[in-house]
Amino acid sequence: MNAISYNFAYLDEQTKREIRRALLKALAIPGHQVPFASREMPLARGWGTGGMQVTAAVIGRDDVLKVIDQGADDTTNAVSIRQFFGRVAGVRTTTRTEEATLIQTRHRIPETPLRPGQIMVYQVPQPEPLWRLEPSRAETRRLHALAEYGIMHVKLYEDIARHGRITLAYDYPVLVHGRYVMSPSPIPAFDNPKLHRSPAIHLFGAGREKRIYAVPPYTDVVSLAFEDHPFRPWKAEAACALCGSTDTYLDEIVIDDRGTRRYVCSDTDWCERRRAQGRPV
Amino acid sequence: MLTCGFADPVHDAQAAFRALLEATARPGTIVSLPQSGAPQPLPEAAAAIALTLCDRDTAVWLDACLATPSVCQWLRFHTASPLVADPADACFAFARADTAPFGSLSTGTDEAPERSAILVLLVKGFVPGRVLRLSGPGIETEKVLSVDGLPSAFLAWRAGNLALYPRGVDVLLISGNKAAALPRTTVVQEV
Incomplete structure (x- = not known):
């Protein structure tokens, strides 16, 4: 071919x-x-x-x-x-x-x-x-x-x-x-x-x-920001449900029909390696 | 006789472009731009730049000592670039440092500052002659670059060029098969 x-x-x-x-x-x-x-x-x-x-x-x-x-x-x-x-x-x-x-x-x-x-x-x-x-x-x-x-x-x-x-x-x-x-x-x-x-x-x-x-x-x-309103990036107030990270950007996942939520790292490579290093929750 | 262009047009152009990207992103970094078929008196790095970036969409201006029949023929054959007589019309100007038409190059417009010339400036070498202290985007704190064969008019022109920002001319210093970039944002001071 x-x-x-x-x-x-x-x-x-x-x-x-x-x-x-x-x-x-x-x-x-x-x-x-x-x-x-x-x-x-x-x-x-x-x-x-x-x-x-x-x-x-x-x-x-x-x-x-x-x-x-x-x-x-x-x-x-x-x-x-x-x-x-x-x-x-x-x-x-x-x-x-x-x-x-x-x-x-x-x-x-x-x-x-x-x-x-x-x-x-x-x-x-x-x-x-x-x-x-x-x-x-x-x-x-x-x-x-x-x-x-x-x-x-x-x-x-x-x-x-x-x-x-x-x-x-x-x-x-x-x-x-x-x-x-x-x-x-x-x-x-x-x-x-x-x-x-x-x-x-x-x-x-x-x-x-x-x-x-x-x-x-x-x-x-x-x-961009103002002196009295400094730049403050938003992040979910939670820890990653998989690796326990609290300082990374988290995705919010709805896991049932009663609005229960889990948060996991958006960066899959980072999260996987943190778990591989034995740092799960 | 017409000498050859890149032996491998795709991968040689890619390698040369990556060297130029690295050089532009980190002003003052010396990169290698080999090109064995460069016609005399065009240095290897200048030939590699022409083969990598010039084509029928880019007007090229050559200063008198470079505009030999063999260089013109080589550029026309390999790049199809129109060769222009007025440096103000050039997208790429190739010139020796001592005779470069600094003031006549296009600096773009306020709305389209990218429509300015890239000046490929032939210097004697990257050895102590003038020691330049560089700062600006792409440089963590400061960088020192030694260049031989830069006229004093260059530094005065660079100061004016910086004041035009975002308009301005971007410079590629070359010698033999070596090149270093001084994009318009780089602050150039003599040590």
């Missing part, structure tokens, strides 16, 4: 070159959204096509790839993207955070601290942090050009006026290198501090919206 053969990592070289140029510009202007062509991928837009294109442009034969979906290595999106690159690039894959050189992620940053030499690739549904406040892209480009982020601060202020606190739990806007307000992708606000002066490279790809942006290592990434 003759299998259809693709170029290494699926994308053609011309497309990779365009993405590579966008990535270098994105690193040079931290937090600024760089437009790119965004090709059709063999899955629907909204399922991680931006992240996959970034991964395809970056990945090499020696890379070890980890893919997570909300922290888990074993959910559909993570499994199929990992298998995809196993097939079209023939790279080694892993679930271990510290073994990976390239980590494609949907909506989480691993609990295991990242190190130099690792590249994070984020799947981004909506790269424009101002989109709920200003529907026109021509206008948001202008606001970014002028560093005019008043509407975002007013939104956060109105949250406090109405609810007593900033109500954003995920996709919490950050100020990068003191210049651009950026969407950190829908990671929980709990993960935002991990971006600040991280030793790893962080690349963001939005396929449907055709934008690439980046945070270089050791770059200031500050979650």
Whole structure:
């Protein structure tokens, strides 16, 4: 049987070159959204096509790839993207955070601290942090050009006026290198501090919206807040039911029809290894 | 005679890109960009950059000492990049440090600062000549980079370039098959 053969990592070289140029510009202007062509991928837009294109442009034969979906290595999106690159690039894959050189992620940053030499690739549904406040892209480009982020601060202020606190739990806007307000992708606000002066490279790809942006290592990434209402990320007040962890981000699982809940680590690799080290509840 | 491009276009370009990604993410880090087929007098690293990043969508400008018939022919054949006469039109400008058209390069616009030039600057070597102290995104505290063959005009221009942020020109310093990046965010001071 003759299998259809693709170029290494699926994308053609011309497309990779365009993405590579966008990535270098994105690193040079931290937090600024760089437009790119965004090709059709063999899955629907909204399922991680931006992240996959970034991964395809970056990945090499020696890379070890980890893919997570909300922290888990074993959910559909993570499994199929990992298998995809196993097939079209023939790279080694892993679930271990510290073994990976390239980590494609949907909506989480691993609990295991990242190190130099690792590249994070984020799947981004909506790269424009101002989109709920200003529907026109021509206008948001202008606001970014002028560093005019008043509407975002007013939104956060109105949250406090109405609810007593900033109500954003995920996709919490950050100020990068003191210049651009950026969407950190829908990671929980709990993960935002991990971006600040991280030793790893962080690349963001939005396929449907055709934008690439980046945070270089050791770059200031500050979650927006007010002096009298400091940034306070939300986390369930519970311990992981599997490993007993109290300092990780927890998923809430409803386990019966009377509303009983359990909390377990969202990062499956971290939780599994903690249990393997004999630290169960 | 036309010399060759990458021996393995896919994997050599990937390796060169990863070196450039690492260099840009960590300014002042010296990376290797080997390319055995570079036409004289184009240094290996400059040839590798052209093969990795340039194509028909990127206008290339060469300074007078690089714009030899063999270099122009090699670039046209391997990258299909349009060669432009005015440095202001260039996406990639390849120039010797002492004759570089610093002030004439595109710095992008406020709304699209990415539409600026990348200046590939040929220096004598990464050995003590000028000792630069670098800081900014990608650098934990400070980094020291020694560069031989940088004119004093470079430092004055960099200060102005930094003031334009987010507009500005990104620089790739190269010598032989070595390269180091100074993206627009990097603060460059002479020790």
